[in-house]
Amino acid sequence: MVTAVFWFRRDLRLFDHRALSHAASVSDQLAGVFIVEPRRFAMAGPARRPFLLDCIEELHHDLDGRLTVEVGDPAVVLGALARSVGAVKIFATGEVSPAGARRDAQVSEVLRESGIELVFVDSPYLNTPGRVRSGSDQPYKVFTPYWKAASLFGTEPPTEKVAKQWSASQRTFDRPALEKLEEIVDRRISAVGASAPTQLLRGGERRAQERLATFGDLVDRYDEERNFPGKDSTSRLSADLHFGTLHPRTIVHKIGTHTPGRAAFIRQLYWREFYADVAHFNPHTLWEDLNPNFIETDDGEVAEARFVAWARGETGYSLVDAGMRQLLAEGYMHNRVRMLTASFLVKDLHLPWQWGAKWFLHRLIDGDSANNSHGWQWTAGVGTDASPYNRIFNPELQAERFDADQTYVTKWLGDQSTQPTIFSATQEARAPITPLVDHAAERLEALRRLGVAKGHAQ
Numbered sequence: 001m002v003t004a005v006f007w008f009r010r011d012l013r014l015f016d017h018r019a020l021s022h023a024a025s026v027s028d029q030l031a032g033v034f035i036v037e038p039r040r041f042a043m044a045g046p047a048r049r050p051f052l053l054d055c056i057e058e059l060h061h062d063l064d065g066r067l068t069v070e071v072g073d074p075a076v077v078l079g080a081l082a083r084s085v086g087a088v089k090i091f092a093t094g095e096v097s098p099a100g101a102r103r104d105a106q107v108s109e110v111l112r113e114s115g116i117e118l119v120f121v122d123s124p125y126l127n128t129p130g131r132v133r134s135g136s137d138q139p140y141k142v143f144t145p146y147w148k149a150a151s152l153f154g155t156e157p158p159t160e161k162v163a164k165q166w167s168a169s170q171r172t173f174d175r176p177a178l179e180k181l182e183e184i185v186d187r188r189i190s191a192v193g194a195s196a197p198t199q200l201l202r203g204g205e206r207r208a209q210e211r212l213a214t215f216g217d218l219v220d221r222y223d224e225e226r227n228f229p230g231k232d233s234t235s236r237l238s239a240d241l242h243f244g245t246l247h248p249r250t251i252v253h254k255i256g257t258h259t260p261g262r263a264a265f266i267r268q269l270y271w272r273e274f275y276a277d278v279a280h281f282n283p284h285t286l287w288e289d290l291n292p293n294f295i296e297t298d299d300g301e302v303a304e305a306r307f308v309a310w311a312r313g314e315t316g317y318s319l320v321d322a323g324m325r326q327l328l329a330e331g332y333m334h335n336r337v338r339m340l341t342a343s344f345l346v347k348d349l350h351l352p353w354q355w356g357a358k359w360f361l362h363r364l365i366d367g368d369s370a371n372n373s374h375g376w377q378w379t380a381g382v383g384t385d386a387s388p389y390n391r392i393f394n395p396e397l398q399a400e401r402f403d404a405d406q407t408y409v410t411k412w413l414g415d416q417s418t419q420p421t422i423f424s425a426t427q428e429a430r431a432p433i434t435p436l437v438d439h440a441a442e443r444l445e446a447l448r449r450l451g452v453a454k455g456h457a458q
């Protein structure tokens with residue numbers, strides 16, 4: 001009887017799982033394992049940790065309690081597990097994030113020395129990063145040509161749910177023990193003093209499938225409504241995609257592109273593909289500018305205090321504050337408001353985009369290094385797109401245009417949103433407050449800094 005190990009990572013599902021299907025086809029029995037890497041888990045933040053534990057819990061249940069869940073170094077855990085079940089092969093879905101790929105190379109090397117082969121199949125993407133190249137065999141630098149070229153590869157159909165004989169768990173899932181594992185936060189994040197989110201989405205393959213089914217009834221309105229945060233008309237599948245409770249292939253297959261709403265939605269999925277591709281070819285861009293613009297940013301006490309006010313949703317600009325409040329409460333923020341809050345941090349407060357990106361990554365349930373850093377860089381004018389630095393979001397005009405009936409700000413800030421757009425965002429003190437900065441003046445200051453950076457000081 002051939003037993004192989006299956007190492008689950010960001011692929012916490014049984015349906016449409018190519019790596020698992022392959023492992024099942026070449027072995028009689030599988031030993032499934034999820035390894036909690038202490039440092040990664042410590043950094044995962046208060047929204048991603050419970051979501052991940054939900055996903056593991058459901059997978060463990062679906063394997064009839066036969067998933068081994070260990071805390072430790074993957075090379076050590078995998079080596080010990082393979083030896084105890086007599087396996088010489090370990091299968092996993094390929095990991096493409098720069099840190100994950102580095103870790104995988106090291107683990108492979110260690111296992112190889114003990115005669116164990118680590119085999120990677122598939123990836124969490126439609127097109128594994130690195131696959132899509134231009135006619136001159138170069139990576140794409142801009143989204144639209146990438147998307148056009150990537151779409152030509154088409155999408156393979158989903159595979160059947162894997163039903164397999166699983167060997168007994170070597171260590172069972174102890175959620176309370178995992179919940180107690182240490183969290184790591186840096187000084188700036190702890191200065192915000194925020195408590196854990198209270199309205200989190202729950203994770204797991206079944207819930208992901210349900211979200212996809214629900215969204216299937218709304219998707220035809222996506223192209224018209226997706227920019228309006230109060231309409232809540234996007235899929236909310238970002239955390240499912242991040243943890244792999246759904247593969248994007250399943251989504252493309254279910255949604256199709258036969259109406260404008262569907263086509264717009266599937267196109268949007270390719271931003272995730274594109275940013276993973278950019279990170280693959282430029283791993284340093286997860287924390288550094290892809291196209292530096294050398295604009296001066298602020299530092300020091302005032303800058304730190306402004307960061308805290310921004311993170312708490314206390315800038316005095318309603319749509320910015322509502323977005324930051326949604327992030328605090330749900331570990332999620334609507335895309336339009338992510339763009340606005342990011343623009344506000346960079347161009348109204350003149351802070352480094354990395355400060356905001358770290359806060360987002362800490363709080364977001366869908367926190368994903370490639371999507372997050374490149375989303376921030378797009379806004380800061382240092383990323384992939386031609387979005388110029390001098391395109392500065394006006395927080396009041398954005399509120400008028402995208403939340404005209406104030407549904408969104410009312411939801412996150414309460415009745416004060418019936419007041420003019422500038423007011424206190426704190427739950428305790430709802431009286432109108434002075435805005436943290438004057439947008440018109442800071443816009444000019446941002447343009448002045450741009451001029452200096454270009455060598456044309458005014």
Ligand SMILES: Cc1cc2nc3c(=O)[nH]c(=O)nc-3n(C[C@H](O)[C@H](O)[C@H](O)COP(=O)(O)OP(=O)(O)OC[C@H]3O[C@@H](n4cnc5c(N)ncnc54)[C@H](O)[C@@H]3O)c2cc1C
Pocket residue numbers: 226234235236237238239241242268269270271272275333334335336338339342360361364366367368369371372373375376379
């Ligand atoms: C500053 C900033 C930070 C961001 N940080 C993250 C992050 O950490 N993780 C994350 O998944 N997305 C991030 N995004 C992208 C986007 O805001 C979210 O993917 C989206 O809001 C998730 O909601 P949804 O699933 O309802 O999206 P939908 O509109 O339903 O889109 C479907 C899926 O397509 C992908 N997608 C959509 N828009 C984008 C985009 N602009 N960039 C990359 N992928 C996209 C996501 O996987 C998303 O789940 C960020 C955007 C900005 C501007």
